[in-house]
Amino acid sequence: MIIFENINKTYIKNQQHVHALNNINLHIDTGDIFGLIGWSGAGKSSLIRLVNQLEKPTSGTVYVNSVNVNTLDRAAQRQHKKKIGMIFQHFNLLESKTVAQNVAIPLILQGIDRNEITQRVDAMLSYVDLLGKKDSYPSQLSGGQKQRVGIARALITEPTILLCDEATSALDPQTTIAILKLLKQINNERKITILLVTHEMEVIASICNKVAVMEKGQVIEQGTVLDIFSAPQQDTTKKFVSTVLSPQIPEAILASLPQQENIYRLEFLGDSAKKPVVNELILKQLVEINILFGNMREISGVVLGSMFIQMNGSEDKIKLAVAFLKQKGVHIERGVV
Ligand SMILES: Nc1ncnc2c1ncn2[C@@H]1O[C@H](COP(=O)(O)OP(=O)(O)O)[C@@H](O)[C@H]1O
Ligand SMILES: [Mg+2]
Numbered sequence: 001m002i003i004f005e006n007i008n009k010t011y012i013k014n015q016q017h018v019h020a021l022n023n024i025n026l027h028i029d030t031g032d033i034f035g036l037i038g039w040s041g042a043g044k045s046s047l048i049r050l051v052n053q054l055e056k057p058t059s060g061t062v063y064v065n066s067v068n069v070n071t072l073d074r075a076a077q078r079q080h081k082k083k084i085g086m087i088f089q090h091f092n093l094l095e096s097k098t099v100a101q102n103v104a105i106p107l108i109l110q111g112i113d114r115n116e117i118t119q120r121v122d123a124m125l126s127y128v129d130l131l132g133k134k135d136s137y138p139s140q141l142s143g144g145q146k147q148r149v150g151i152a153r154a155l156i157t158e159p160t161i162l163l164c165d166e167a168t169s170a171l172d173p174q175t176t177i178a179i180l181k182l183l184k185q186i187n188n189e190r191k192i193t194i195l196l197v198t199h200e201m202e203v204i205a206s207i208c209n210k211v212a213v214m215e216k217g218q219v220i221e222q223g224t225v226l227d228i229f230s231a232p233q234q235d236t237t238k239k240f241v242s243t244v245l246s247p248q249i250p251e252a253i254l255a256s257l258p259q260q261e262n263i264y265r266l267e268f269l270g271d272s273a274k275k276p277v278v279n280e281l282i283l284k285q286l287v288e289i290n291i292l293f294g295n296m297r298e299i300s301g302v303v304l305g306s307m308f309i310q311m312n313g314s315e316d317k318i319k320l321a322v323a324f325l326k327q328k329g330v331h332i333e334r335g336v337v
Contacts, residue, residue: 002028002051002161002195007060009046009217020046022217024060028210030160033187033194035204035225037240038214044197047214048163051195052084053077064161082110085154085192089166091146093138093153100125100134103152110157124152128182144175151182155190162186164196168203180207201240205229205299213237226300230269249293249308249336257292257310260336262318266307267331268296273303277328286321287313308336 009021020043028034036044049055050062053069062069064080072080093102100121107117125131128148138146147167154162164183168176184207187194198204204211204225212222213236221228221237229245232238242248247265254260266278273296282289289309296305311318325332 001030001063001065002026002193003061003063004047004050005061005063007047007050007062008058009043009050009055010058020217021057024217024219026212026219026222028193028195030065030193031187031191032210033184033196033208035208035211036195036197036214037199037201037204037211039199039236042214043217044199044214045165046217048165048195048197051161051163052081052086054086082106082157083159084161084163085157085159086163086165087147087150087154087167089169091138091143091150091170093146093149095138098135098137099130099141099149102138102149103156106153106157120156121152124156127155128152142175143171144178147171147175147179148182151179151186155186155192160192162192162194164194166197166199169198169200176203177206183207201243204240205244205297209300213240224300226302226304229299229304230302244299245297245305246295247306253293253308254336262311263292263334263336264309264311264322265333265335266309266325267333268303268305268307269331270302270304271329273305275328277325277330278307278309280328281321281324284321284324286317286324287311 004024004026007021007024011018011020024047036047038044046055050057051064056070069080103121103124104117107120122131125134128151130145130148130152133141133145138149141149168179171179180203183194186192196203196208208225210223211225211228212219213234214220215236221232221234228237229241232241278289278291289311292308292310294305294307296303311321322332
């Protein structure tokens with residue numbers, strides 16, 4: 001478990017004070033894949049770096065597994081850092097060392113016996129599917145392979161917590177999916193709590209169970225990923241959610257319509273998304289239905305999404321159709337936004 005309690009962080013640069021974190025309170029439970037999302041400069045890296053003491057808070061307390069990390073002596077700090085792995089956007093590999101040598105570094109620093117190091121490094125490289133590349137140099141690897149080396153190096157000390165700072169931001173979409181899948185597998189199989197920083201809501205939707213939204217050094221909204229996606233409260237959160245669920249109808253579709261009357265947005269959540277309600281409505285033949293645009297996503301095991309339809313028919317029949325959809329649990333609004 002990680003607890004941030006009343007955290008403030010001020011940097012002083014060229015005699016200017018930068019208030020990077022402003023009274024942050026967060027609980028990350030053991031086993032979570034907890035996402036921190038925000039635009040650039042929101043304070044995400046400053047916050048995550050407090051966990052492994054790459055930064056220290058100006059005030060406030062960070063607890064990791066019930067231990068106040070600010071009060072550790074040097075020996076205790078070393079033990080503490082062993083339990084926390086970290087991966088980075090630009091991988092931070094040593095270019096002059098091979099894959100196996102990069103992964104071995106944390107074990108060499110711990111003074112572990114050479115045979116044991118070889119064994120553990122091989123097992124770890126096999127886990128991240130890179131054993132065949134053990135003697136390659138980072139410059140000979142793709143981005144995804146470099147991040148796998150980063151992951152192997154982070155996990156080699158058998159940490160209980162993995163910190164990921166924009167770990168997929170330098171990767172193409174397909175490689176991102178593969179790395180996120182690996183992170184999920186690590187969380188599941190190795191029981192490692194993951195604290196992840198990103199500016200991409202897609203990453204949150206894909207693997208996180210909880211999320212906190214940061215803006216200007218503050219947490220402006222937090223909750224389960226399902227709650228945040230189904231009912232975002234703050235404008236910034238809504239913007240992030242819309243990058244995944246795009247609840248707006250594309251301009252091109254609107255422009256192609258002969259008239260823009262009687263357009264409705266249907267919002268589906270969970271049960272209502274699984275039932276063929278629109279199909280049932282079409283079969284009722286109350287009104288003519290023109291499906292304009294739809295976007296559905298599975299998030300945390302629940303289907304979420306929205307669909308735009310145009311209904312053609314008399315006012316009375318349209319009212320009946322709207323009532324039918326509401327009765328089926330669909331949230332429905334008139335208009336294009
Ligand atoms: N070492 C530093 N010295 C001075 N200012 C910093 C330092 N690190 C971060 N900042 C400032 O703190 C704020 C938060 O930065 P950061 O935590 O890196 O945000 P994010 O990771 O969300 O982009 C920004 O205004 C940034 O310029
Ligand atoms: Mg950052």
